Amino acid sequence: MAGDGLTVPARPGADPIEAHVRALRDALHGPRRVRASLLAEARDGLEDAAQALCDDGVDAAEARSRAVAEFGPVREVADGYQDELAAAQCRRTATLMAVAFPALLLSWNLLWSAVSGPAAPSTPTFSFLSRLEDATSLVAGLVALAALVALRRGSPRRVLFAVTALGVLTPVVCVGAALGMAVLGPHGGDAHVAGYVVTAAVLVALVRSVARAHRMLAHTRPL
Amino acid sequence: MRGHLDGLILAVLESGPLHGYAIIEALQARSGGALDLPTGTVYPALRRLERAGHLAGAWSTVGGRERRTYRLTRAGKHALAAQRGEWEEFRDVVNRVLGGGSWPATG
Numbered sequence: 096m097a098g099d100g101l102t103v104p105a106r107p108g109a110d111p112i113e114a115h116v117r118a119l120r121d122a123l124h125g126p127r128r129v130r131a132s133l134l135a136e137a138r139d140g141l142e143d144a145a146q147a148l149c150d151d152g153v154d155a156a157e158a159r160s161r162a163v164a165e166f167g168p169v170r171e172v173a174d175g176y177q178d179e180l181a182a183a184q185c186r187r188t189a190t191l192m193a194v195a196f197p198a199l200l201l202s203w204n205l206l207w208s209a210v211s212g213p214a215a216p217s218t219p220t221f222s223f224l225s226r227l228e229d230a231t232s233l234v235a236g237l238v239a240l241a242a243l244v245a246l247r248r249g250s251p252r253r254v255l256f257a258v259t260a261l262g263v264l265t266p267v268v269c270v271g272a273a274l275g276m277a278v279l280g281p282h283g284g285d286a287h288v289a290g291y292v293v294t295a296a297v298l299v300a301l302v303r304s305v306a307r308a309h310r311m312l313a314h315t316r317p318l
Numbered sequence: 319m320r321g322h323l324d325g326l327i328l329a330v331l332e333s334g335p336l337h338g339y340a341i342i343e344a345l346q347a348r349s350g351g352a353l354d355l356p357t358g359t360v361y362p363a364l365r366r367l368e369r370a371g372h373l374a375g376a377w378s379t380v381g382g383r384e385r386r387t388y389r390l391t392r393a394g395k396h397a398l399a400a401q402r403g404e405w406e407e408f409r410d411v412v413n414r415v416l417g418g419g420s421w422p423a424t425g
Contacts, residue, residue: 119358132386133361133362133365135384135386136338136361136386137358137361139337139338139339139383139384139385139386140338140339140342140357140358140360140361143337143338143339144339144342144357147339147343165356165357166356166357166358167355167356167357167358167359168356171356171358171359172356172358172359172362175358175359175361175362175363175366176361176362178362178366179362179365179366179369182369246369247369247370247371248370
């Protein structure tokens with residue numbers, strides 16, 4: 096089979112199962128722990144297949160090569176594995192969004208209430224920015240929840256795209272609105288500074304997760 | 319055949335939990351060796367079915383080795399019943415068309 100592009104040619108003396116698992120690992124991109132679990136299961140399956148062939152009287156070296164051939168070429172089976180890695184990354188990002196956006200919304204509302212009081216006067220622009228931030232966070236949290244449900248079915252590519260877009264747009268709108276409110280609103284002193292630091296840390300974690308999800312898009316097959 | 323892989327996997331797990339390679343062996347045995355798909359496509363299909371909530375998978379020690387074992391969930395049983403219903407309906411339609419029977423009288 097070597098050289099026909101169907102299986103990865105093992106180096107002379109190299110174990111075909113190890114070579115095939117390594118080639119599969121190199122073809123996959125995604126969360127490390129999930130990838131390790133997928134590869135461990137693939138290796139187990141290959142070892143089981145080789146053992147079954149040996150039990151049927153096939154020579155050990157031949158059994159390992161045949162197990163690899165029966166497993167299928169990396170280019171043919173990798174898409175299925177990559178879908179699961181994309182789904183795992185998408186789930187992480189959507190979970191972070193579903194928790195972080197409503198939590199930030201609630202925290203900032205409490206913070207503003209504490210600073211300015213519930214009946215504090217505000218300018219129309221400040222009120223608009225406040226409502227914009229609230230609505231954006233709420234919708235983003237709900238869309239992230241919907242994405243988690245949608246992930247249970249089929250290819251994760253469309254969900255991955257939606258989560259990536261949401262993960263870019265929502266922080267842009269929220270940070271813009273927050274900056275405007277910081278300029279227009281009452282000054283909250285240390286409490287606000289702490290709020291900005293926590294928000295920035297959450298957004299950095301979110302952006303990193305979204306960037307990973309975006310990289311998954313390039314490696315995931317179209318629908 | 320690949321379009322029906324999910325249903326076939328659910329069917330072989332109906333009788334009890336199995337690990338990945340045992341599922342492949344069961345598929346081959348129940349198909350009389352006619353099911354000839356790359357075994358490497360079965361493992362991600364198992365994870366996909368787990369993601370859909372039709373299977374529950376967990377690592378456990380089987381035969382002295384760590385293996386990922388899968389069992390059918392309640393949702394998986396419902397999905398299997400639905401797939402069986404759809405397949406029987408499809409089979410009846412194809413039988414009627416390919417069977418070459420006379421056209422039903424109209425009017």
